[in-house]
Amino acid sequence: MTADIGTEPTSTIRLSVNGVPHVLDVPDRKLLSDVLRQDLELTGTHVGCEHGVCGACTVQLDGDPVRSCLMFAVTAQGHEIKTVEGVGDDPENPADVQQAFIDCHGLQCGFCTPGFVTTIDAYIDENPNPTEEEAREAVSGNLCRCTGYQNIVSAVQRAAQLRAEGARL
Amino acid sequence: MKPPPLRIHRPTSIDQTLDLLSEHSVSGKVLAGGQSLVPVLNMRLAAPSDLIDITGVSGLDELTVSGPEGQQEIAVGATVTHRQVERSVDIARANPLLAEALRFVAHPAVRNRGTTVGSLAHADPNGEMPMILALTGGSVDVRSRRGIRTLSAEELNVGPLETCLESDELITRAIFPALPAGSRAGFDELARRSGDYGLAGVGMIVDVEDETVTGLRCGFISVTDIPEVLDLGEVVSGTQIDEVAGVVSRVVDAVRDFIDPGGDIHATADYRRHLAGVIASRLFRRLCRTDNARIQGAQVHTAGNDAGNGTDTGADAGSGTGKGIENDTGRRRA
Numbered sequence: 001m002t003a004d005i006g007t008e009p010t011s012t013i014r015l016s017v018n019g020v021p022h023v024l025d026v027p028d029r030k031l032l033s034d035v036l037r038q039d040l041e042l043t044g045t046h047v048g049c050e051h052g053v054c055g056a057c058t059v060q061l062d063g064d065p066v067r068s069c070l071m072f073a074v075t076a077q078g079h080e081i082k083t084v085e086g087v088g089d090d091p092e093n094p095a096d097v098q099q100a101f102i103d104c105h106g107l108q109c110g111f112c113t114p115g116f117v118t119t120i121d122a123y124i125d126e127n128p129n130p131t132e133e134e135a136r137e138a139v140s141g142n143l144c145r146c147t148g149y150q151n152i153v154s155a156v157q158r159a160a161q162l163r164a165e166g167a168r169l
Numbered sequence: 170m171k172p173p174p175l176r177i178h179r180p181t182s183i184d185q186t187l188d189l190l191s192e193h194s195v196s197g198k199v200l201a202g203g204q205s206l207v208p209v210l211n212m213r214l215a216a217p218s219d220l221i222d223i224t225g226v227s228g229l230d231e232l233t234v235s236g237p238e239g240q241q242e243i244a245v246g247a248t249v250t251h252r253q254v255e256r257s258v259d260i261a262r263a264n265p266l267l268a269e270a271l272r273f274v275a276h277p278a279v280r281n282r283g284t285t286v287g288s289l290a291h292a293d294p295n296g297e298m299p300m301i302l303a304l305t306g307g308s309v310d311v312r313s314r315r316g317i318r319t320l321s322a323e324e325l326n327v328g329p330l331e332t333c334l335e336s337d338e339l340i341t342r343a344i345f346p347a348l349p350a351g352s353r354a355g356f357d358e359l360a361r362r363s364g365d366y367g368l369a370g371v372g373m374i375v376d377v378e379d380e381t382v383t384g385l386r387c388g389f390i391s392v393t394d395i396p397e398v399l400d401l402g403e404v405v406s407g408t409q410i411d412e413v414a415g416v417v418s419r420v421v422d423a424v425r426d427f428i429d430p431g432g433d434i435h436a437t438a439d440y441r442r443h444l445a446g447v448i449a450s451r452l453f454r455r456l457c458r459t460d461n462a463r464i465q466g467a468q469v470h471t472a473g474n475d476a477g478n479g480t481d482t483g484a485d486a487g488s489g490t491g492k493g494i495e496n497d498t499g500r501r502r503a
Contacts, residue, residue: 028176052275065281067204074222075179
């Protein structure tokens with residue numbers, strides 16, 4: 001990677017990730033997903049298909065879920081990025097969406113889970129009380145090869161419930 | 170790093186953008202949402218030396234409905250995302266076709282970044298937006314160092330993934346006319362998976378006056394090379410809306426004659442032709458139902474289409490029974 005720098009266009013960029021500002025030198029062509037994982041060592045963001053289909057690399061850009069594999073890190077400047085680590089990074093104290101996946105047995109191998117968590121974390125703010133059909137629709141852009149989705153759909157509804165309870169506390 | 174080496178420019182004004190496009194006209198490319206371009210780069214199907222990122226350019230974020238009642242126009246600037254268009258209540262009221270078709274464009278996470286004008290510039294025959302622009306009689310405003318021009322959808326689209334744009338030109342905005350009063354419009358498509366490219370899709374506008382059909386226009390995705398509009402006014406004009414069952418088969422035949430689908434691993438040409446006819450038949454019957462006079466603003470969709478619906482309607486298409494697409498649109502959250 002280092003060998004590339006100097007032989008191709010690079011930029012010094014300022015990124016705000018999970019509320020933390022970073023200044024980095026990166027090749028212009030470097031995708032946000034790769035910068036998150038390789039430069040910032042935020043390896044919770046997973047890289048699956050790298051062309052926008054699988055949803056594993058989903059992060060939030062100013063609160064909206066986006067594919068980090070379809071975005072250059074250079075163009076993510078000026079936006080607030082939230083990764084799965086920003087949703088919750090403490091196994092002893094999981095975030096509501098993460099707790100919902102535990103409660104509903106919503107994951108098996110876990111590779112796709114970070115993309116689901118970032119997607120659902122944004123979605124339940126938009127729709128605090130999704131029906132099963134709406135929950136299914138909400139995660140239709142994320143692929144999971146283990147679970148068969150039923151428990152993930154349940155986790156969407158459980159997460160909404162936990163968030164509503166959290167808001168009442 | 171999957172994309173080939175390239176330099177990214179981040180202009181902040183339209184003038185700077187046009188200078189950069191002129192300077193890099195040989196191997197430069199406009200980057201907006203990147204939801205079509207970046208996959209192409211990641212797969213190394215293209216290797217532009219310079220990308221001109223327009224997302225920070227001021228003056229390209231226009232999203233307005235203007236003009237006198239009955240002649241309204243929707244203006245969509247080059248950096249406006251699909252999601253912004255989809256969520257606009259004013260736009261859904263002026264032209265519900267846009268929001269109805271947009272919910273078939275990939276998934277929300279892609280629509281959050283992808284731009285409507287970017288889809289028009291990409292000119293994918295599988296894309297919903299180029300067809301909607303053609304079907305509604307829209308146009309694009311194009312600028313370069315050499316001047317400004319306005320192109321109709323017919324002029325813009327030259328072939329699959331090919332427009333008449335010169336390499337130094339930028340589409341600054343698209344104009345979608347509002348639907349005229351009395352017209353009813355709908356869109357549907359069938360895909361193998363939720364959010365995937367449609368195997369076949371149909372957009373339709375039915376003009377109705379005094380319970381009588383006076384016009385019918387159709388546009389297609391994935392079954393024609395460029396988004397041509399099929400005018401079936403002569404086939405249906407004068408038919409009472411409660412008697413359209415008698416002309417549906419002529420509409421379906423005309424659609425199947427008009428389109429020119431290709432076959433691939435996902436579906437044969439014959440199957441796509443069959444599907445396009447089934448979708449056209451259902452849309453036409455739905456739009457002509459007497460209780461389906463246009464309820465303005467009723468079709469604002471906030472979520473993507475789900476796999477369940479796709480499978481459901483897919484099986485339905487195979488068996489040829491006409492289960493209601495109307496449910497599909499009717500039950501969504503407004």
